[in-house]
Amino acid sequence: MKNFRLPFFLLLLITFRAYAQEEPAETFSVKGKLEDGDKNPVLFANVALYSAKDSTLTGGIASDDKGVFEFPAAPGNYFLKITYLTLDEKIVPNVTVAAQNVDLGTISLKSNAKVLEELLVRGEKSQMELQLDKRVFNVGKDLSNIGSNASDILNNMPSVTVDVEGNVALRGSQNVRILIDGKQSGMVGLNPAEALRQIPGDLIESIEIITNPSSRYDAEGEVGILNIVMKKNIRYGLNGSFTATGGYPANFGGSFNLNYRRKKVNLIANYGLMYREGPGRGNSRQEYNSADTSFVYEQKTARTRSGTSNNFMVGLDYFLNNFNTVTATVSYRKSMNKNKSHLDYMDYDFNNVLTQTVTRAERETEPRTNIEAALNYEKKFDKKGQSLTFNSKYIISDETESSRYHEFSNLDPAGIMQRAFNTEDEKTFLAQLDYIQPVGKDGKIEAGLKSSIRLLDNDFSVHQQDEQMDWIILEQYDNRFAYDEKIHAGYVMASNQFGKVFLQAGLRGEYSDITTELKKTNERNHRGYFNLFPSVHMSYKVKDAQTVQLSYSYRLSRPNFRDLLPFSNFSDSRVFRAGNPLLNPEFTHSFEAGHLLNMPKGSLLSSIYYRHRLGVVENITFVDSTGFTTVTPVNLSTGDSYGFEFNLTYDPAPWWKLTGNANIFRAINEGFYNDKVLKSDTYSWTSRFSSRVTLFKSVDFQSSFNYRAPRKTTQGRDLAIYFIDLGFSKDILKGKATVTASVRDLLNSQKRRSIVENSGYYSRSEFQWRARQFLVTFAYRLNRSKEKERMDNKGGENEED
Template identity: 30%
Template sequence: MNLKFTYVKSALIIILICIFTSHVAFSINQSVEKGSSSLKGQIVANQSNKPLEFATISIYTTNNSKLVKGTITNKKGDFLLEQLSAGSYYFKVEYMGYTTYNSNQFDIKNGERKILTNPVKLGIDTKTISEVKVEGNREFSKVELGKTVYNVSKSPVADGGTINEVLNTLPRLSVDAEGAIQFRGSSDVKILIDGKISGLLGMNPAEVLNSMSAHDVDRVEVISTSSARYDATGAGGIINIIMKKDRVKGFNGSVAATVGTKDKKSGGFSGNYRTGKVNFFGSYNYKDDWAGRDYKVQREIKKEDVHTLLLENADVDFGNRYHIGKLGLDYLINDNNTLTFSTKYQDVLQNWNGRYDYTRTNIVSSAMPTVDYRLSAVDLDLQSWVYNASFMHKFAKKGETLSIDLAYTDNAADNSGNYWEHSYRDLSIEGIIASEVVTKVSSDFYKTARKEAVAQVDYVLPVGDKGKFETGYLYRNNEIDYKVGSLADDFNYEENIHGLYAMYSGSKGKFAYELGLRAEYSDINTNKEFKDDYLDLFPSVHLSYKFSDKKQWQLAYSRMIYRPNSGMLNPFQNLRDPENQRLGAQDIEAYYNHNIEMSMAFDKEKASYKTTLYVNYQKNLINQYRFIEDETNRSIVQYGNFDSKFFSVLEFEGSTKLNKWWSLSGYVAGIYEETKPGEGYKFGTRDMWEITGKVTSVMNFKKWFKLQASFRYQSEILVAQGKYQNLYYIDLGLSRKVLKGRGRLSFTANDIFNTFRFKIHTSDPEFYNKEVKYRETQIAKLSFRYFFGKRYRILRAKPKKSGMRHSENDI
């Protein structure tokens, strides 16, 4: 049955690709019908008569307004449209900040080389300029159908921080004990770059985002309830990071350097060179960063024959050094077709150097405690290549597009560890106190290799005045190999996902809607007798109603899936800290969840706010839990399927401008969650009420600097066997323009009072465990960035009612 389904599935994929390919080929052939005639002319500004470079010229047939060909002007403002057939035409000229020009009808004879006698003059469009000016001062957040969009490009933290650091300033987002981004307290979140999963291919998202400058981010879309457009993986939500698009003519870019407390330094370069139809872009980043990852453990084990107390103190330094380089190009075939290619190389070296002190006490006996300590040096050396290619085609019908994205990554890493364990044994004999030190040396070494490929096709077709139909296909293959040294211990993981979706959206009056259905076939297997394959349907519904321009209601529903990944299944144990191990399981299954969200958004003259009720129900969820191994009495953290989890939250989010230079934004949420582990576990159902909130203040002293302060509080939150204790912290960010605007100096200070501590308590009838993680969070950094090249074009427009001078980004 599975074999037959595979053949049918493959046939459908081939048919789909053939349909799309033939559609593109037909459209391109229509738009570039060859002939022997041509049209030549020049485009200039009306007031100054200066040539306009990169103006867009499109020529259409008169009888049916079909697009025939397009081009752009050169530095002299000249354009040439060749290979035209004899016929009747008109052409259109477009240039940002200027009015669109539509020519009169004219005829071209076969073989004629028609030259415009006079230059085409474009007048400044003051309405467009005003709109651009408003965009440059856009508000911090904006509610759209199915998502909230945050403008982070103006944040002081964005000038000198990483993407992780700027995400941590946003409402509903936070950072966990391992540095990973959480959404509403859950790490089960999908992160996209420019709407694609290919941007984070083959790497840990937390590590990648910590290596990318927040300065390159334009805005962040937070999607609580996913639509069928996106891959169905990820129960907690979606964070879509939209990067800045630098398509400025000529050579442009920036260089940056950062120094931080406790031996932290980084630097980088990014630039692009646009000439004619080709835009070359590239970047290089270097980082050398050491940070503390200390923790303390207090564990009491209570079994029938064992009653011991373990006190552990781990002093760990984590080093992260890398070189990341990227090269690529955009090729504008014509106005309707664009190709993009890029290659990224990453060389990453990580070191975990730690000392672990263990004090063990037998509570029921009078024996002296035993004291051991362990030295650990673990190194990871990784090299990674990522290849991307994309094609965008715009059809003659406005808004109809086809995009194809391909990505492939190949990375390999050597993981090695050396360990020195020192045990003190009591040798007291006949009242003579003595001790002996026993030293044990051990090591481990394993290789990891990962190959991942993604192919994605998306098609958009406008329907009527306000409707839109979307469809697409996604294929993802992910193969991970762990080579430990023996066939019995090696681990291989392979995942194949096929997804096909269809969506329709539209509006009628004040009512808007988006309806979608996604089908995904999953096939996951390992060499440890784990195999699972299934076909699922994932519906999504998004509705909104605008009571007015300032009041909007939304309702959304989606079904999602979470599949077991390689880390949950891998049985390999790292020997870095034997008393605290993580171990994969082979008997876990994918789980499904239902998301429902209802919200009301209000927009006042100087303030906007939003209230949301969100409910998430997960059945058969995958959750980690702790147990004490019978043979060794070590603590093991493993994943298993629980019966269910219910999560609900009522949240309030708002922002206001107190005056021209001071703005505030805030978020507060009341949460109730309940976890039912089900049968087979030694702990029962737990529930808890929680509260979390965040306040951010931005002060813009234009002649001096911009200052941002952020305060976050989180009450105790529930975990399966216990709870995280409350935490709070304050972050600061400051930036100032220097060197006549070409330089940017920024300073960030995270956790300025050193209060960011993760304290977790877990227990069952056999143990009580208290752990405090001292991940280094009190960090100060000073950054400088210098911009070079021509970045702005000044439009000297003087509307009658204002003598103000306007500027806009040159694209």
């Protein structure tokens, strides 16, 4: 019994003591506000309360989005310790809690210069980041990109070229898919070349180059995908940036990118306004010799493309809880282009004697409106890496091209008057569901479904005045083209890591249902086909500083809307560029092997690749006996491309950064057209080298050189293109603002030069779409200095958590 009484007594004692400890002690609040040396609130600093008697931690909290902190404390003597990554540690002694709340007022923290120095070097986001199936280029570090547009930025990307007409090519092929934030966008839908010029570069965060996409991506794009990632952040409080640009020839614009995050809501908004003029000049010579007729004419061209564009986007992230997020965005773009061209034709006889001079003048207006609404939902689960996402988007776009032409000659001063109308309307709906299930320690299975419906309507007509000044429709240039595209897809993909080896394999199935119709002539063409597209990726970590990658993918390139449209621009009355409604898709087998070497002062990414293409689409030029030239795309041939590519970054000193990239390739195309064999076998390359020097810690100077070697085509050859860009930037206002001055195409040498030779026909042409450009840009950062931006790039995800 005694043995029982002692444990029972102890149990009662422990219970009484626990009960006594649960009695609430009287507490009071300790509060204050944190500011840095510039009187800005210090957000999310760590505020800890220690006992003055034995230095034990008794409480603490992080400051909120206004720099304010408040927490309860029992009566006693304490001291505060305040810590923040880029500020000196602060000790507040003699904090006495007696019988009332304690208000410490405003506490000022000093900058930690030593930490900031490290951040300038180590915290700066790398200009290039390598991931398993893509390369990410943070474009803001390239001074020649500041104040430019999306087309200019793409032209500075490794292995990407943009010709003088704005057509984008990757590794020498224009069959590349362009996405905005990883999704199809009406911003680059109908006329990508023109649309990319209307997107301010100040709103772009990065460019992702995906040369061998995995099965989670659309199979569209023979050489891969270029993904333009727009700026967006979810830092707490109000922050953002403002940019203003001025340049010559006329290039003026401004933009802002704002973000406000508080508790469960994140609001984003950005806007860009841009006006620019692009003067261009060109000349060509056409010669035709046959048994029946001969002619020679030379052409001189002067064009000016000018226009204003407005890009506006608002969005909302609502964090229901730690596992569920809803995002809604609406974007609106309104642009108005006004283009002028002046063409002079000089006709010669077979003795090279000038017989007549013809002039053709054009005035064109081109308003365009694009509206996109997106609703996205993301669910995360307790298991790390498990997620379910749903994305939807609705796009409405319309564009109207209205042109007037006056053509006259020295033999007919009155000449003829013509006008053309081209109205394009687009409606697109996208829905996509993706699920990720982790398996084991490093593995996961991904699966998804996607459907897209795209409806385009194009109404085109050309009119000419008769002798009575009445407008008469030219029947051969009058029709209405309808394009209905429905694509349904599903994919499954698995990946896992086995020691130093990482494997990823997937299979994507796509059903394409495409109908084209010329409504006025009742010409209808329907295509329906289902294809499977496998992809395999493997990486092997040889050492900590070396990684080898291997990949394979099977892809297709569907003819785009412009390639199918049987009528096009009527600016040049002697050269007509027309689409082909009977085009079939191209299919490509793509293989690639890469090696990444990380060095103490840089990195080297080298890769070799091979592509085998079926049903290659090429533009064919043919001329009739009157000298009228037609350029149209056809499924001409099979093609093989071999290439070697490298990207080098090297820092000889902390203040000097060198980058270089080159793509050296061989392309072989062979096919038949009109019972003739057309073949090309060419070796060519593209390259870009840049040097960036930092002086006095706040001044940057950059120079870059771009070169594209000549290459053969199935009907001739394209000559070399080279240009030099320079940039200079200076941080001002204690790092909150930056002024940048740059010149694009310093030597005014970026010109497309080509030669076409075919059965008695010879053509030589040279054209410069845009002259040398001078730019000055001012950028101001709201509530985020350059040092803080760099810190966010390094560890911002911790702040979000």
